[in-house]
Amino acid sequence: MTVLVAGGGIGGLAAAVGLARAGQHVTVLEAAAAFEEIGAGIQVGPNGFRMLDSLGVGPAVRARAVHVDEGRLRCGVSGRLVAALPFDSDFQARFGTYAVVHRNDVLAPLLAACLADERVDLRVDSAVAAYEQDGSGVTAVLRSGDVVRGAALVGADGLRSAVRRQLVGDGEPPVSGHTTFRAVIPAENVPQSLKENVVTLWAGPRYHVVWYVIAGGRYVNLVATVDNGATEPMTGKPVEHAEVLRHFSPLCDDATQVMALAAEWRAWVLCDRPPITTWQDSRVVLLGDAAHPVLQYAAQGACQALEDAVCLSSAYDSRDVAGSLARYVALRSERTARVHHVSRLMGREVYHPAGEAAAARDAMFASWTVADLHERLEWLYG
Numbered sequence: 001m002t003v004l005v006a007g008g009g010i011g012g013l014a015a016a017v018g019l020a021r022a023g024q025h026v027t028v029l030e031a032a033a034a035f036e037e038i039g040a041g042i043q044v045g046p047n048g049f050r051m052l053d054s055l056g057v058g059p060a061v062r063a064r065a066v067h068v069d070e071g072r073l074r075c076g077v078s079g080r081l082v083a084a085l086p087f088d089s090d091f092q093a094r095f096g097t098y099a100v101v102h103r104n105d106v107l108a109p110l111l112a113a114c115l116a117d118e119r120v121d122l123r124v125d126s127a128v129a130a131y132e133q134d135g136s137g138v139t140a141v142l143r144s145g146d147v148v149r150g151a152a153l154v155g156a157d158g159l160r161s162a163v164r165r166q167l168v169g170d171g172e173p174p175v176s177g178h179t180t181f182r183a184v185i186p187a188e189n190v191p192q193s194l195k196e197n198v199v200t201l202w203a204g205p206r207y208h209v210v211w212y213v214i215a216g217g218r219y220v221n222l223v224a225t226v227d228n229g230a231t232e233p234m235t236g237k238p239v240e241h242a243e244v245l246r247h248f249s250p251l252c253d254d255a256t257q258v259m260a261l262a263a264e265w266r267a268w269v270l271c272d273r274p275p276i277t278t279w280q281d282s283r284v285v286l287l288g289d290a291a292h293p294v295l296q297y298a299a300q301g302a303c304q305a306l307e308d309a310v311c312l313s314s315a316y317d318s319r320d321v322a323g324s325l326a327r328y329v330a331l332r333s334e335r336t337a338r339v340h341h342v343s344r345l346m347g348r349e350v351y352h353p354a355g356e357a358a359a360a361r362d363a364m365f366a367s368w369t370v371a372d373l374h375e376r377l378e379w380l381y382g
């Protein structure tokens, strides 16, 4: 019987590719009318690229990615360089590729791999509302009322997962109090003086601004986040330029110039969930943001979804569905909890501190060499 995957985002399609390569038949049930990602960028660390390689799509994603020279942390107020991590030959020899991509540059190769594999059945307009299971299989109940039967159900249906709602029952994700504003800027609008092949992060008191080039150099991805105590969820709401700017002050000249380039902004109030270990209900299991949504501060949400997908695919055993899903959860829960913890810590201690706390951060980075940074990244990228 087929493995059902609810959700065709990066995590769901990666799981479909991995399971199919391991010999399983897979049916992907996607709520939306098409398989596509919103027009924004993500950073993909070496651990993410190793997973893409293992799924056979690493070369296609590398070909679409922008291979940045360095990651830079700057003071948001003065613009001063606080720390730099070169993605040079030493970094690559130790960890592998670090690159930035448009989200579709990851999704499209995964989609192409699904389409090329006759074991994968892709269905759109198929929102999963609930599931039922017995000793021989699981039934996904769609919002339309249709049912689809399989041997297992993987809930890869994102932050507001319907599968999680039934499996864990922990309600809506709590809002973090942080608001993220995103804009995508045509690269031709960026003055030459600001063009650098790096990921730059300006960290200021209770805010940070990240920007980098995506989509083969055609666009610049701009993400500005503020710890403003937001209490209501918000998902992609269009916002006025002046409304965005009022959160980011004082801001150094370069960052101000970059922010001024954005024509259209959208806002999200960020959510995560405290780590749990109960991702499984017999033949049903969670993956990616449905299992462990994290703040984006370690740039790892999609990378962890890819790790989940590869791990699930290698653990899955059709002769022992529940046992093999339990092995997958055991392999993934501690690592993803650590990523959750580190993501929050980075927001608090590295990206948003002010005054003495910011000075302590700067002193800490000043005392580290690049080799020290590599040591500290080994658990994540190594």
Ligand SMILES: Cc1cc2nc3c(=O)[nH]c(=O)nc-3n(C[C@H](O)[C@H](O)[C@H](O)COP(=O)(O)OP(=O)(O)OC[C@H]3O[C@@H](n4cnc5c(N)ncnc54)[C@H](O)[C@@H]3O)c2cc1C
Residues within 6 Å of the ligand: 006, 007, 008, 009, 010, 011, 012, 029, 030, 031, 032, 041, 042, 043, 044, 048, 126, 127, 128, 129, 156, 157, 158, 159, 160, 161, 162, 163, 180, 223, 268, 287, 288, 289, 290, 296, 298, 299, 300, 301, 302, 303, 304, 305
């Ligand atoms: C501002 C920001 C920046 C980020 N930057 C990075 C970064 O630099 N690096 C990184 O690795 N990660 C980053 N992330 C995190 C990353 O985007 C997510 O972790 C990743 O997209 C999760 O993938 P997923 O497949 O689990 O979920 P999603 O991408 O949310 O996909 C879920 C899919 O399920 C579908 N769906 C929803 N409900 C149902 C249903 N009931 N039935 C069927 N289908 C359903 C949805 O339509 C969607 O296609 C960032 C996130 C944010 C918010």
